[in-house]
Amino acid sequence: MYSKSVIFIWALLALCLNPLELISCQRVEQRFKFPNSDVYLRLLHSTKLQYQIMKGSKTVQTITLVNTATNNKLMQTDSGKFTLNTGDTTIEFELIPSEAGVVHVRVSRTVPYGSQPIDCVDLDIQNTHWYGGPEFKNHYWPVEKQTLTNFSYVTKEFENMGVAERYWFNTNGQFYYVDDQTPLFIEQNSFGYENKLCFSALSALPYNSRADKVNFVYNVGSAPNTKKAHMYAVKKFLKFPAEYPDERMVTHPIWSTWALYKRDINETIVREFGDAILRNGFNNSQLEIDDDWEDCYGALSYSKTKFPDMKKLTDELKVKGFRVTLWIHPFINKNCEPIYSEAFKKGYLVLDHNFTTDTQWWNSGPKEAAHVDFTKVEVRTWFSDRLKKLQEEGGIDSFKFDAGETSWMPDDPILQGDLSLSPTQMTRDYVRTVGAFGPMVEVRSGQNTQDLPIFVRVVDKDSEWGWNNGLLTLITTTIQMNLNGYPFVLPDMIGGNGYDDKPPSKELFLRWLQANVFMPSLQFSYVPWNFDAEAIEISKNFINMHADFAPEIIKRFKLATQTGEPVNLPLWWVDPEDKIAQGIYDQFLLGDDIIAAPVVQEGAVVRDIYLPKGEWKDGNTNIVHYGPKWLMAYSAPLDTLPYFERVSEKPTWW
Missing domain, CATH: 2.60.40.1180 (Golgi alpha-mannosidase II)
Known part of the structure; x- marks a missing residue:
């Protein structure tokens, strides 16, 4: 006769199916095999409902369904998919054909208004690190320690979040990608969700809050290792560029007026800046005229008091070997007349549902600005034509485009196009509009725009050393953007932006330059000759070193257009x-x-x-x-x- 302990162990084995899972055994509700595969879907019942994706006897994913009833049954459809009826919706599981060694399941459901299902994965799997997620101002790396609470996943001013691709993966080769039409909210390490990354969908601002139902669709899967998981995701979810940006911007430095002069610029300062660059023996790819060259913000006309003859100035600079670019933004301040009234009457500005244009950016007060509506085709043409006129009148070679994040619009905006993409279509429509101006273009935001052959600038960095948006985060942000599918990273100002009247020290400036050497481009605003002769000599050495390695950078640019492989990668x-x-x-x-x-x-x-x-x-x-x-x-x-x-x-x- 068998002992009671032996019988108990046999019972556990029968329930767990895999003896290796004995410690965490839960009662198995159902286990189905996807047709023509060795992939299984397994439903587990405890205090919360879980599903597991298995390849053979190995569990490759475990997802906890937080706001879902636990007494549900899997059903198999004639097409080979599985469905789970939860009362107010039906979850569908579809095995996606994939390359050898990769398991990819698409999970989808329609969420009724007022409901917020939350699906969670564990972050604290032993010896596991996580990558992906948003671009952040204080960008910790790897990302598993970040904390987010009911976080709307759109490009936004918060944390200077200019890139928000809905993609995560980890060192176990697991990957997650949430579809664009999902009004996505994130819980990560928040109260009640400690050591978890959770996806949810909700019909609420900043998304289209008037939808009576929304789609909640995500992709979950695994590959043999981290690299293979990422390259599969690049091919399946993330676009990669068809062409690459301007080679001169890779080889020689960009010189910007921003950090050194801020808004105190005019024709004399720009001319003297160019002369100082040449007098101190430095090369250039271009000279960038930044903030406050307009008659007023949004006019897109040259201030005659600051730049009485922009064409004459750019002609002089070009004779000296410079190309000239100009800073552009998507706003019109209400006091910028007559252009504000003209744009408003034509319907070219973003309205909220109270039919006001009220918004604010860093160069306006509250409710004193409007955002150009790039979701309208005619507005994109109108804006582009005005930029072309600027180029013709001023001899401008290209542009630095600022902003693009969705939070600069009025709250609850009225947008055009597919409302399930609101508000993120503003970022993509803006970036695609300005990206058409060629390979010298620089933007600071992106949304499914990895295919454009333009530079994407990292968030404005402070002149600090550490995780407080300093030098250390230059590295982590650059890697993060590459792993979000943006390989043409512009690392922003060497030494940081000197905000709060805190310019970089000589040491910070030189260490920042060194960190930039093997990144795609060098961008100066603070200058070596403001320090001493040693700073000039060291700077020239590393600028020359960057130029020597430029062919390697361009080689990786070309590879990125062929395979989607990043340029700057984690170790x-x-x-x-x-x-x-x-x-x-x-x-x-x-x-x-x-x-x-x-x-x-x-x-x-x-x-x-x-x-x-x-x-x-x-x-x-x-x-x-x-x-x-x-x-x-x-x-x-x-x-x-x-x-x-x-x-x-x-x-x-x-």
Whole structure:
């Protein structure tokens, strides 16, 4: 006769199906196999409903359905999908055909007004790191420690969130992508959702709050490793560019008036700025005239008091070897007449549901501005024609386009087009309109616009060192944007923007420049000659170094147009299974063969460096190291950027 303990264990095994899951065993409601596959859908019942996606006997995903009744049954349809009726809606599970080793399931349902289903995944899986999610001002990396509470997932002013692709993945090879039509809200590490990432859909602002029902659709799956999961997501969900931006902007520095002069610019200052660049022996890709060149904000006409003859000025600059670009925004201030009244009468401005244009941006007071409505075809043409006129009259080569985030519009806006995309269609329509002005274009926001051959600028960085929107976050933001499908990253001003009357120190300026060397472009506003002769010499060395490696950057640009592979990558790209590399946030790759390890701590003249597997030649000493290994207390005085190049030839014993 068998003992009671043996019988109990047999019972557990029968319920769990897999002995390895014995510890977390729950009563299995149902387990179905998708037709013509080895993929199963498994429904678990406890205090909350869960479903698992299994490949054979291995569980590859577990999702908890928080606001869903637990007494439901899976049904299989004639088409091979599964459905789960929850009373007020039906959840559909569809296995999507995918490449070898990848499991991809699409989960969809219609959500009635007032309902907010919440589907959650665990973040604290042992030794797991997470990537993806929004661009953030204080961009922690990896992203599993970030906290978000009922967070509307749209581009917005909050945290300077200019890019908000609905994509996450982790070091277990799991990936998640929420469809654009879903009015997505996020819970991450919030109260009641500790150590969880949760997706929900709700008919509420800032989305179209008048819909009586909305779609809640997301894609969940897994691949053999992190890199394969990401490359599958790039091909399936994220667009990648068909062409790449201007090569001169890669090779030589952009010089902007913004950080150094802010709004105190005029023809004399711009001319003197250009002369100083040349007098101190620096090259350029272009000179950028930033804020406050207009008659008034939104006029798109040159201020005659500041720039009495813009064409004469740009002609002079071009003779000296400069191209000239101009800062543009999507706003019209109400005191900017007659253009405000003209645009309002024509219906070219975004209205709220009270039919007012009231909004605010950083160059207006409350309710003193309006936002141009790029969701209308005729407005896109009107705006573009005005920009072309600016180019012709002023000899302008291209533009720097600011803003584009949805939160600059009036609350509860009336937009055109597919209302299930409201308000995010404003970002994409704006960026696509201005992106048509060619490969020198620079924008700071994006929404499913990865296919455009333009630079996307990181959020304005402060002249700080650490996680407080400082130098360290330049690296994490650049990697994050690449992993959101935007490989042509413009790293913004070297040394930061000097907000709150806090310009960068010489040390911060030079370390920032070094961190930029292996990124796509250098953009100066604070200048080396404002420090001393040593700063000028060190700056020239690293500007020349960047130019020397520009062919490698352009090579990666071209590859991005062919495969969608990022330009600047996290260190784990070399070896997706490397647990140490998965957590590194202060080193990065240019392509597969160059490791940059800039100094990002104030006062530091040494740093620890991790080298993943491979044979790496020190760019400063030519010493060859064989990874994986740590180089502890690597010497990096102020004139030194630690970097390593992969050695193509391996020794015979390797």
